[in-house]
Amino acid sequence: MVLLNKREMFQGRFCALEYRLDSRTEPSSLQGRIILIVIETATADLRLLIDPRWEEFVKPEDHSYLSALWRGLKERVPIAPGSVFGQLMSLSVGPLAVRETGAALEDNPTLWNLASEFDEL
Numbered sequence: 001m002v003l004l005n006k007r008e009m010f011q012g013r014f015c016a017l018e019y020r021l022d023s024r025t026e027p028s029s030l031q032g033r034i035i036l037i038v039i040e041t042a043t044a045d046l047r048l049l050i051d052p053r054w055e056e057f058v059k060p061e062d063h064s065y066l067s068a069l070w071r072g073l074k075e076r077v078p079i080a081p082g083s084v085f086g087q088l089m090s091l092s093v094g095p096l097a098v099r100e101t102g103a104a105l106e107d108n109p110t111l112w113n114l115a116s117e118f119d120e121l
């Protein structure tokens with residue numbers, strides 16, 4: 001669980017990515033479940049917050065894909081955070097898609113509460 005500090009850690013843009021059981025479903029269908037929240041801080045760092053129970057609701061055939069994605073993100077974020085953020089904000093096909101984006105996570109109480117239950121990737 002992440003302790004959120006509004007003033008210091010989350011002054012920046014965010015995107016929430018949903019996992020879709022049916023990858024043919026349109027993004028923002030509200031049928032998917034938020035699995036990852038990415039926050040670009042004021043210092044251009046990225047924080048990746050993941051649902052700690054993701055393996056419970058992700059289809060078994062998607063586990064290896066998502067595990068590889070998580071590993072890749074951990075490697076790429078320190079090197080090119082802006083590029084990674086841009087790519088994640090444009091995801092619209094496959095099992096992960098952008099559900100919502102915004103200027104400040106604190107302006108979205110639902111996502112703020114959800115993020116407080118997520119773990120750092």
